[in-house]
Amino acid sequence: MAHPGIPGRPFVSGPPTTIRVATARPYDVVVGHRLLGRLPGLLGSGVQRVAVMHPEALKATGEAVRADLVQEGFEAHCLQVPNAEEAKSADVAAFCWAVLGRTGFTRSDAIVGVGGGATTDLAGFVAATWLRGVRVVHLPTTVLGMVDAAVGGKTGINTAEGKNLVGAFHEPAGVLCDLAVLESLPRHDVVSGLAEVVKCGFVADPPILELIEADPDAARDPASPLLRELLERAIRVKAAVVSADLHETGSGHGPGHGPGHGPGRETLNYGHTFGHAVERVERYAFRHGAAVAIGMVFVAELARLAGRLDETTADRHRVVLELLGLPTSYRGGSWPQLLDGMLVDKKTRGNQLRFVVLDGLGRPGMLTGPDPGLLAGAYAEVSR
Numbered sequence: 037m038a039h040p041g042i043p044g045r046p047f048v049s050g051p052p053t054t055i056r057v058a059t060a061r062p063y064d065v066v067v068g069h070r071l072l073g074r075l076p077g078l079l080g081s082g083v084q085r086v087a088v089m090h091p092e093a094l095k096a097t098g099e100a101v102r103a104d105l106v107q108e109g110f111e112a113h114c115l116q117v118p119n120a121e122e123a124k125s126a127d128v129a130a131f132c133w134a135v136l137g138r139t140g141f142t143r144s145d146a147i148v149g150v151g152g153g154a155t156t157d158l159a160g161f162v163a164a165t166w167l168r169g170v171r172v173v174h175l176p177t178t179v180l181g182m183v184d185a186a187v188g189g190k191t192g193i194n195t196a197e198g199k200n201l202v203g204a205f206h207e208p209a210g211v212l213c214d215l216a217v218l219e220s221l222p223r224h225d226v227v228s229g230l231a232e233v234v235k236c237g238f239v240a241d242p243p244i245l246e247l248i249e250a251d252p253d254a255a256r257d258p259a260s261p262l263l264r265e266l267l268e269r270a271i272r273v274k275a276a277v278v279s280a281d282l283h284e285t286g287s288g289h290g291p292g293h294g295p296g297h298g299p300g301r302e303t304l305n306y307g308h309t310f311g312h313a314v315e316r317v318e319r320y321a322f323r324h325g326a327a328v329a330i331g332m333v334f335v336a337e338l339a340r341l342a343g344r345l346d347e348t349t350a351d352r353h354r355v356v357l358e359l360l361g362l363p364t365s366y367r368g369g370s371w372p373q374l375l376d377g378m379l380v381d382k383k384t385r386g387n388q389l390r391f392v393v394l395d396g397l398g399r400p401g402m403l404t405g406p407d408p409g410l411l412a413g414a415y416a417e418v419s420r
Contacts, residue, residue: 050068051068052066052067052068052069052071053066053067053068053268054066054067055067055268055271055272055275056275057187057188057207057275057278057279058275058279059189059207059278059279061207063207063208063209063210063211064210064211065186065187065210065211065213065271065275066210066211066212066213067182067213067215067264067267067268067271068213068214068215069214069215069216070214070216071212071213071214072101072104072175072212072214074210074212075101075104075105075148075173075175075212076105076108076110078173078209078210078212079110079146079148079171079173079209080146080171080209082144083110083144083145083146083171084110084111084144084145085110085111085112085113085139085140085141085142085145085146086102086105086110086111086112086113086145086146086147086148087112087113087114087115087132087135087136087139087141087145087146087147087148088101088102088105088112088113088114088115088148088150089115089116089117089132089147089148089149089150089151089155089158089159089162090114090115090116090117090150090151090155091116091117091118091119091120091123091151091152091154091155092116092117092118092119093119094150094151094177095114095116097150097177097217098114098116098150099114101148101150101175102114105148113135113139115132115135115147117131117132117155117158119154120152120154120320121154121194121315121320122154122320123154123155123158124154124157124158124192124193124194124200125193125194126193126195126202128158128193129158129161129162129165129193132158132162133162133165133166136162136166141166141167141170142167143167143168143169143170144170145170145171146163146170146171146172146173146209147159147162147163147166147170147171147172147173148172148173148174148175149172149173149174149175149176149186150175150177151175151176151177151178151181152176152177152178152180152181152185152225153176153178153180153181153184153185153186153324154185155181156174156176156181156185156186157185157190157191157192157193157200157203158191158193159172159174159191160172160174160189160190160191160204160206160208161191161192161193161202161203161204161206163191163206164191164204164205164206165204169206171209172206172208172209173208173209173210173211173212174186174208174210174211174212175211175212175214176211176213177217177218177221178218178221178225178229179218179221179225179226179228179229179230179232179233179267180225180228180229180232180324180325181229182211182213182229182267182271183229183232183233183236183267183270183271183274184229184232184270184274184304186208186211186213187211187271187274187275187278188207188274188277188278188301188304189205189206189207189208189278190203190205191203191204191205191206192204194320197380198312198316198377198380199312199315199316199320200312201380213267213271215258215264215267218258218263219258219259221258223256224323225323226256226258226263227256227325227360227361227362228323228324228325228326228362229325230248230255230256230266230325230360230362231307231324231325231326231328231329231332231357231362232270232325232328233248233266233267233269233270234248234329234332234356234357234360234362235304235306235307235328235332236269236270236273236274237356238306238332238349238353238394238397238398239273239303239304239306239392239394239398239400240273240276240277240303240398240400241269241270241272241273241398242397242398243269244266244269244270245352245356247262247265247266248266248356248359248360249355249356249359252359252360255360256360256361274304277300277301277303277304278301278304280300280301281300281301299392299400299401299402302392302402303392303400305392306332306335306392306394306400307328307329307330307331307332307333307334307335307392308328308331308392309331309335309378309389309390309391309392310330310331310334310335310374310378310418311324311327311328311329311330311331311332312327312331312377312378313373313374313375313376313377313378314327314330314331314366314368314369314374314377315327316377316380317368317369317373317374317377318368318369325362326362326363329357329362329363329364330363330364330365330366330418332353332357333353333354333357333364333365333417333418334414334415334417334418335391335392335393335414336349336350336353336394337350337413337414337417337418338391338393338403338406338410338411338413338414339393339394339395339403341410341413341414342393342403342406342410344393344394344395344401344403345393345394345395345396346396349394349396349397364418365418365419365420366418366419367419371412371415374415375411388404388405389404389405389406389411390402390403390404390405391403391404391406
């Protein structure tokens with residue numbers, strides 16, 4: 037199969053790294069170069085038809101994957117969807133179902149998601165809901181997609197009321213993270229995706245923060261060995277968490293204070309409650325990573341004001357994020373709008389807000405029903 041690298045760029049790579057996601061239906065996340073040759077094996081011998089779902093911006097890439105699959109003997113079709121968050125709607129999902137129906141997709145066929153996090157979220161959701169579940173393989177093309185959206189089996193679409201409020205758990209058959217595609221990614225997209233890497237550093241793997249602090253320029257460089265190490269560390273964090281708590285029950289052995297006592301998979305939502313509210317207020321025109329970066333600063337200040345987190349670790353959020361060029365303040369929207377946005381967050385129970393917070397570096401916990409004064413104080417810190 038064709039290599040999606042960048043013409044004229046030197047090819048430098050070590051052997052692929054395989055990270056096992058050990059759920060009830062285990063699968064591998066493979067990180068490296070020249071990985072597309074592994075796609076037919078992940079699809080399996082029983083698959084006849086393959087829908088290659090890709091955004092409009094990756095039309096050429098989607099067509100190349102489709103052509104390669106045809107050469108391998110599959111009946112492959114391109115399924116083009118809108119770019120970014122515009123793809124994650126009920127209307128687009130219905131369009132995808134119609135295409136699958138017209139092309140005769142059965143339960144033994146498969147979907148391949150090629151693109152960033154929005155595309156893999158949609159591809160997973162369509163795969164989960166078509167005939168109550170068909171095989172899906174993800175080929176993420178962004179930092180965010182590689183470390184977050186494509187791993188873990190969470191799928192979803194947005195509604196006017198909030199982000200990812202409609203979805204299902206549907207694990208992929210495998211994930212191929214071909215690092216060559218990152219070399220053509222705009223720098224701001226690389227930086228945005230690194231917010232999820234920083235999150236993993238604060239909740240579970242502090243050496244991530246030390247690596248970024250030591251060389252933030254290399255951390256942003258798609259061709260650097262350091263970025264590869266950061267991606268692999270973040271994927272390992274997510275793999276460990278979802279292996280212990282796939283369905284976000286709060287049990288398991290993920291980061292926290294021991295089995296059944298930490299936030300489990302909700303750990304991965306660190307910074308997301310406020311971040312998703314920002315995205316909602318901005319009508320999803322705000323980059324996810326930028327919103328999560330601000331959300332992490334907000335929740336660090338909230339934990340500090342609540343007496344849960346020391347000042348040094350709270351301040352370190354701003355330092356690490358700013359070294360990468362990520363935002364740490366938000367002056368758009370109003371506090372009532374943001375509060376309304378947080379109240380429809382998936383972690384909310386009734387009208388009681390719940391936040392993943394830190395009780396120290398690498399020690400996530402939950403803060404339930406914080407005093408309104410603490411919330412307003414945390415907002416004041418990120419809006420000044």
